[in-house]
Amino acid sequence: MQAGKVIGACLSCLILLLLLTAPAVAGPPDQAGQTYVVQAGDTLSGIALRFGVSIEALISANQIPDPNLIQVGQELRIPTPEVQKEIIPSSLPDEAGVHAAHTAPTSQPQVYIVQPGDTLYRIATRFGVAVEELVEANHLSDPNYLQVGQALRIPGTEFPTFYPPPFHQVQIGPLPIAQGQTLLVRVILQAPAALSGEFDGRPLHFLITDWGGWTLIGIHALQSIGVYSLVLHARPRHGEEVTLTLPVRVRSGDYATEDIFLPPERRALLDPKLVAAEEARMKAVYAQLSPYPLWEGLFRMPVQEERVTSPFGTRRSYNGGPVSGFHTGIDLGGEEGTPVYAPARGRIALSETLAVRGNVVVIDHGFGVFSGFFHLSQLRVQHGQMVEAGDLIGYIGNTGLSSGPHLHWEMRVFGTAVDPLQWTKTAFPTEVLSSP
Ligand SMILES: [Zn+2]
Structure with a gap:
């Protein structure tokens, strides 16, 4: 029994429980001119995550007509995660396609790879989103037809296309993060600044490096599924503190x-x-x-x-x-x-x-x-x-x-x-x- x-x-583990009321991170910063040969079992979204680039950037760098059709042995050019050289107006028309193109440089796609046995309903439940939201975000024509290995964009977690200075980039992972997992947050700065922050109201401790800083967040195993605010503050030696708020969606740990x-x-x-x-x-x-x-x-x-x-x-x-x-x-x-x-x-x-x-x-x-x-x-x-x-x-x-x-x-x-x-x-x- x-x-x-x-x-x-x-x-004792059980009894202790009675009392408990209670990266993949982003890619390496530089990979200019890198190529990757597609291996058996690879998916485009998996490769994108591995190199810390967006799927859209991979698609456009390699002019891939169908993201679900990449071939073993195919050589892919890995685009350099682009440095934000100019301000992209956030008021660009947010239409399908246009959206993908202008979020490419710095957005970290929060995608889920369809596993055997998955249904759209099960995936939606796991992420705390509505089935309709998934259908819309992924332009699915037939919600009953999912392919194993297919990448699904999880809505409600888009990252900014432009980071206010002194922020240069924020990399977090693994995404999507599940209850009970450890999350890495890496902040890359354009200029030295003191870093602090909060996740779901809890203070973060940063380890400062010459390019910014990083920290770890333990996601509580009983944390409710949903989107939480990751708030980051950077205070330059001379200047005002700048605050950045990013959405982090916590998915079910399927426990x-x-x-x-x-x-x-x-x-x-x-x-x-x-x-x-x-x-x-x-x-x-x-x-x-x-x-x-x-x-x-x-x-x-x-x-x-x-x-x-x-x-x-x-x-x-x-x-x-x-x-x-x-x-x-x-x-x-x-x-x-x-x-x-x-x-x-x-x-x-x-x-x-x-x-x-x-x-x-x-x-x-x-x-x-x-x-x-x-x-x-x-x-x-x-x-x-x-x-x-x-x-x-x-x-x-x-x-x-x-x-x-x-x-x-x-x-x-x-x-x-x-x-x-x-x-x-x-x-x-x-x-x-x-x-x-
Ligand atoms: Zn135990």
Whole structure:
């Protein structure tokens, strides 16, 4: 039975949930004169995303008559993401075709690639848009006819064609972003300026570079589907602050919901005060802000034989009640005593025995990014110690409120729980994602 199995795997993860009320980024800046040979499985929108250019720019640079018909082996010229040389009046007639042409230089297409089994209704639901809006935005003549691999423009998220100085360009990704994922925001400036901003009212912390700055946003797993404001402020040393507001559409993470039966005696195991104190402790650890990233490249899986027994984000209700939480990490199965390795470089922020989480290791990967490992049988690191990717930090166990050996691995980005698996597939902040 599902409920019994889940409790057996990760009791404390479940119980913790009760209390949780709660790039691909853009392309590399310079690729003048670059070409790309179409590979099997490529779509035009996938290629566009990979190189950080718009589909329209690809179409016009290669004079492609039918965007759905590109051939394996075909050589495509990758246009240079154009520098905005002059102001394009935003009052240009916004007709089909014209629109595509004048948004090409700097707009980042928010497109979705049709997958097997998709229907227009299902896609619309996932993005929180009406079917009619999708039909109109994509000039679909027959809404019942979708092709796998077809790129659909998601309406309501158009980026500006012109950025007010000192902004030069804003690149965000991966787009479209789903609940529970990590979003990269890269701001390129024409002139030095102090950067700040907010996403959905939450403040952003920028890492300043010589071309501007970047930050990460953890999209909450329970964030409602819809369009949110990404507000960016740039304040030049001499001059007025300039504010830019961009729409970011958050799509469904397609997370399952499960109802868990918790016997009363299990609930009674928990002293609410103790649980709340432990929760506050963890929150304080995750709230520390080391100024620079310590990680580099992709995160590795923390155990050698990866077997995800419970994915991130599953919504949970208890004893038939309403959804009251979600799984904040992934559970990895393994025998007691299986070595657990650091997934990336960092500093040990916590290595202790806690009542609910058992033996816990938390790694501070820098710049607001943390990994937490719960229920370990043994701790092999000490607070303050630096670890490299692949260093032994402990062993899988069954400590704390856990009724079977497993590893709960969770990640936080500026305090928000995000799916760790994304970090094993996308190298933040450098990698260009090629698919949504
Ligand atoms: Zn768990």
